Amino acid sequence: MDNKTLLMECAKHLFYTKGYDAVGVQEIVERAGLTKPTLYYYFGSKRGLLQEIVESRMSEFQSLMREAEAEPDIRELLYRVARAFCTYFDRDREFYMLMMALFFSARENEAYEVVHPCMVTFYDSVLRAFERAADQLGNMRGRQRQFAISFAGVVNYYLLMRFEQDPEQKREIEDGEIRELMQQFLYGVFT
Amino acid sequence: MDNKTLLMECAKHLFYTKGYDAVGVQEIVERAGLTKPTLYYYFGSKRGLLQEIVESRMSEFQSLMREAEAEPDIRELLYRVARAFCTYFDRDREFYMLMMALFFSARENEAYEVVHPCMVTFYDSVLRAFERAADQLGNMRGRQRQFAISFAGVVNYYLLMRFEQDPEQKREIEDGEIRELMQQFLYGVFT
DNA sequence: CATTTTATATACCGAACGGTATACTGATGT
DNA sequence: ACATCAGTATACCGTTCGGTATATAAAATG
Numbered sequence: 060m061d062n063k064t065l066l067m068e069c070a071k072h073l074f075y076t077k078g079y080d081a082v083g084v085q086e087i088v089e090r091a092g093l094t095k096p097t098l099y100y101y102f103g104s105k106r107g108l109l110q111e112i113v114e115s116r117m118s119e120f121q122s123l124m125r126e127a128e129a130e131p132d133i134r135e136l137l138y139r140v141a142r143a144f145c146t147y148f149d150r151d152r153e154f155y156m157l158m159m160a161l162f163f164s165a166r167e168n169e170a171y172e173v174v175h176p177c178m179v180t181f182y183d184s185v186l187r188a189f190e191r192a193a194d195q196l197g198n199m200r201g202r203q204r205q206f207a208i209s210f211a212g213v214v215n216y217y218l219l220m221r222f223e224q225d226p227e228q229k230r231e232i233e234d235g236e237i238r239e240l241m242q243q244f245l246y247g248v249f250t
Numbered sequence: 251m252d253n254k255t256l257l258m259e260c261a262k263h264l265f266y267t268k269g270y271d272a273v274g275v276q277e278i279v280e281r282a283g284l285t286k287p288t289l290y291y292y293f294g295s296k297r298g299l300l301q302e303i304v305e306s307r308m309s310e311f312q313s314l315m316r317e318a319e320a321e322p323d324i325r326e327l328l329y330r331v332a333r334a335f336c337t338y339f340d341r342d343r344e345f346y347m348l349m350m351a352l353f354f355s356a357r358e359n360e361a362y363e364v365v366h367p368c369m370v371t372f373y374d375s376v377l378r379a380f381e382r383a384a385d386q387l388g389n390m391r392g393r394q395r396q397f398a399i400s401f402a403g404v405v406n407y408y409l410l411m412r413f414e415q416d417p418e419q420k421r422e423i424e425d426g427e428i429r430e431l432m433q434q435f436l437y438g439v440f441t
Numbered sequence: 442c443a444t445t446t447t448a449t450a451t452a453c454c455g456a457a458c459g460g461t462a463t464a465c466t467g468a469t470g471t
Numbered sequence: 472a473c474a475t476c477a478g479t480a481t482a483c484c485g486t487t488c489g490g491t492a493t494a495t496a497a498a499a500t501g
Binding site for chain 1: 399
Binding site: 062093094095096097100101 | 447448449450451
């Protein structure tokens, strides 16, 4: 692994573990066995470092979503979108949790400013899916937003729970689990 | 307002706005028009300050939940629990959002250590509600945890959306909205 | 071989960090 | 009148912060 990638990996781990503001650049370069000017050579600033970490993993999410979005049937579509989120989560759990944490962090914080545009992308993908399936959901009365929010809430809290119970990622998320979750979302808790 | 309360209010606002780690004690006391030794006189440390902010608002939540939990019917119970969350949210939106942010923050962060026990309390309240209603939900096959997680996800993401659209708290959350959200949770999106 | 470019280190900057030793002030109790 | 004590301020502590000026060594380029 080249030093640039090494720095990004070390930073990601520390940001995830201790929080963006709580980690100093000194700590990052020490973990990588390098020095500060090297970090500033590649990224220009602490903010630039976070930006590159985030951007380097966004394209992967977008291609996962593009596959999922092709599905016309709403039930299958929702399953696939949830599947895309879970796959993305499984590929790098620390990164996913870091994104979640930064999304919920303070609005005026540097890290939030970097991450927010990406989270809008995530959310818009879900919202578009509901809007394209409007004809199958009856009169939604403009509830697309509420559906998208609920969907994101259910999926992300599910992943959060997964992570707390199995932070080591011993086993991947199975299709059956995702289908059950979507079943509950579509038809309620009584089924 | 006495200086202790003033410090807590200023700190809460700054922690919410900029993030716990990003705010220095100097900034807090300046906003309050006081000096550092005063802060350390009352709270002992920055951590102690956060602790008091959090603890001072927990009892209120617990009494709201205790009222809601008395309801035997699962539909009405869920509505009441959601109502309790919303009321609590409406009473002090900045505090609620601060708690959310800190709950999602890094595990090894000082702020997380302070807030985590409280969030466990929140979650356990919901979990208990589902467990007490087990007989009305058929065979849950141990899905209480999943229900509780989904419920928390739906409610918290709903409040998050509310907050983004109306951070000024111009109007309270109406019962109809909560009932609709719970309807969707109980019976799915097709209703 | 000389020159430029890329990548790294040493050593440092001023500012801000969390926290404290000490002194003062005004009210309270005796 | 005096001692006590809660509350507040001045001035300071050592450490760490994000960031940089400068040097150097290796690799690519002419």
